[in-house]
Amino acid sequence: MANNRFRLKLSDIRTERCRAFSVLLVVFNIFASVKSFPTCTDKRCVLQTSRFLLQEEYSLSIGDRVKLNKEEKLVNSKILAPIKEEELKRNDYLSDKSEVFKFIRKMPKGGDLHIHDTSMVDIHWVVSQLTYLPNLYYCDTQGGKFVRFRYSDRVPEREDFCDNSWTSVKERREEIGPDEFDKMLYYKMTMDRKDQSAQVAWDKFVGSIDCIADLMYSETGFRRYFKRALTELYEDNVMYVEVRTVMTSILSNDGRRFSREDTLRNFIEVTDEFKNENPGFIGAKFIFLSIRSMPRDILEKDIRTAMELHMKYPKHLIGYDLVRDENRGPPYSELLDILFIPAQNGINLPFFFHAGETNRFGDTDENILFAILLNTTRIGHAYALSKHPLLMNLVKEKDIAIEVNPISNQVLNLVSDLRNHPGVVFFANGLPVVICSDDPATWRTSGLSYDYHAAFMAFTKAKDGLEVLKEISKNGIK
Numbered sequence: 001m002a003n004n005r006f007r008l009k010l011s012d013i014r015t016e017r018c019r020a021f022s023v024l025l026v027v028f029n030i031f032a033s034v035k036s037f038p039t040c041t042d043k044r045c046v047l048q049t050s051r052f053l054l055q056e057e058y059s060l061s062i063g064d065r066v067k068l069n070k071e072e073k074l075v076n077s078k079i080l081a082p083i084k085e086e087e088l089k090r091n092d093y094l095s096d097k098s099e100v101f102k103f104i105r106k107m108p109k110g111g112d113l114h115i116h117d118t119s120m121v122d123i124h125w126v127v128s129q130l131t132y133l134p135n136l137y138y139c140d141t142q143g144g145k146f147v148r149f150r151y152s153d154r155v156p157e158r159e160d161f162c163d164n165s166w167t168s169v170k171e172r173r174e175e176i177g178p179d180e181f182d183k184m185l186y187y188k189m190t191m192d193r194k195d196q197s198a199q200v201a202w203d204k205f206v207g208s209i210d211c212i213a214d215l216m217y218s219e220t221g222f223r224r225y226f227k228r229a230l231t232e233l234y235e236d237n238v239m240y241v242e243v244r245t246v247m248t249s250i251l252s253n254d255g256r257r258f259s260r261e262d263t264l265r266n267f268i269e270v271t272d273e274f275k276n277e278n279p280g281f282i283g284a285k286f287i288f289l290s291i292r293s294m295p296r297d298i299l300e301k302d303i304r305t306a307m308e309l310h311m312k313y314p315k316h317l318i319g320y321d322l323v324r325d326e327n328r329g330p331p332y333s334e335l336l337d338i339l340f341i342p343a344q345n346g347i348n349l350p351f352f353f354h355a356g357e358t359n360r361f362g363d364t365d366e367n368i369l370f371a372i373l374l375n376t377t378r379i380g381h382a383y384a385l386s387k388h389p390l391l392m393n394l395v396k397e398k399d400i401a402i403e404v405n406p407i408s409n410q411v412l413n414l415v416s417d418l419r420n421h422p423g424v425v426f427f428a429n430g431l432p433v434v435i436c437s438d439d440p441a442t443w444r445t446s447g448l449s450y451d452y453h454a455a456f457m458a459f460t461k462a463k464d465g466l467e468v469l470k471e472i473s474k475n476g477i478k
């Protein structure tokens, strides 16, 4: 971390050991006295025992093992605790006008370990910058629900996915007025936190990111877009990022497609340029994504490409994952022959699987079990994990980080009130959680602070403060 205030000192660790010993003694005493526990017959005994048990239970939770130094304690008690208390009382804990949000935005947040390339940049910027570049055409799709884009030297040939012919963005904007046109684009490229079933929300989500991908994976837009993506994270005090990417080929203005390796090279070059200009930024690494609903031959080709790129660029392309609505399948249990291709070729391609991003039980949620058995490095979402006590223990024992994306789960309709999110259970059980942003631009947010804020206000106990933020920030750069 760039800021010393957020480092754990050796003296803290020694204190931790002493504390661990005293906790052991206390637990021993609890077990020794457990037989007499139901016989509590007076008020004093009930009050004392309740305090004691709560304290024991709280000792399991995230942040409990973290010690704050003198300065941090002061910041916690004088600044963070009063504003958190006030905002919890007012119940407007998700507003970006919140003082807690402003506090979190200024705080170093380590890494964002789960974010998708096509939704890293504020859509206001995408519309005001990328769609104002010359030679851009668009068409309507799905009866005008969405649009697609092409940068091209001449009017592109009509595509099957278009409802109509390609139209010049510049001419159309002049025709209907820039405000109205830009507003239309903004709403087609983003989602809000209400309405729709989970399935409808997923369809809207896929439609909205396809048009951003058209702008991003173009020779004209790619470098501008990705540099802006890193800028937004860095301005939000995020020092490191691991980007999930389908690694689409970049399209030139004369219709040529570059290779996927060229895409990775462009990612690396922009990252290096950005690091040179901003020495405080640690860097960006990439996780190759397949779209799980693709035919098996495409998935097989994808994993072989991921293997080759990982062997050639091991420090940059660090692993493999599959994305999209898990409920529509296929599950990992049906993809085992493909997922074992790297091992059968003697190649260690680390997995970072999305798994358990579902409300179902005894069905899609079992992807979590297969992800663990396939030795996944981390688990993306693991929303369904709280229904699996045995797997929760395994995750904790094996220290498999859970990438929790609160706002994503809310917008994609897994949960309405974030205080009912299983993240509450993960925090209370002290699981190795990292807070991530998934697709912030699509949810009309930016960077990582919005998700930190949501997790801090909705998943933690009222009295929890800086120690929790310190632990989840440290988890993000472990």
Ligand SMILES: [Zn+2]
Residues within 6 Å of the ligand: 114, 116, 244, 323, 354, 380, 438
């Ligand atoms: Zn994701």
